[in-house]
Amino acid sequence: MKLKQTYLAAIAILLAASFAGSKAAAQTSGPLFNEIAHLDSLQFGAFNARNLNQLMQYFDTSLELYQDNIGVRNYEQTSQAFGGLFKMDYVLTRKLIPGTMEVYPIKDYGAIETGQHTFSHMENGQLQTGTYKFMQIWQKKDGVWRVIREITYGH
Secondary structure (H helix, E strand, C coil), rough: CCHHHHHHHHHHHHHHHHHCCCCCEECCCEEEEEEEEHHHHHHHHHHCCCCCCHCCCEEECCCCCCCEECCCCCHHHHHHHHHHHHHHCCCEEEEEEECCCEEECCCCCEEEEEEEEEEEEEECEEEEEEEEEEEEEEEEEEEEEEEEEEECCCC
């Protein structure tokens, strides 16, 4: 009897461990990945072109942007911050690091995009580049994708 209880306990532990270790697989290809990758390229194409009006169309007005070295910003504060960046003497350019983007579907809501990107600019004749991590939560509402939450860190 004791052997049977030990056997059942071992099976229960193995099952619990397998469920605890299960996770949704990141998408690095496929229709959802391609759609979010396209939106990412459009969003940061607008950033790189310093087109504030176009850039802000990719953010929902309920935006919360969390940045480790700055704090939390809402939609209006984010718009003002981007506008300030675009008035700088140098042009800040964002590039997604190839192979770092992952997309996770959010059932009946949207998607999570994670990755790493670089921001660079010329300053005093020297190329200045920083590499950072980010996460964007995209919501699809009425057929339109917008970022409602963004986290950028590693600054």
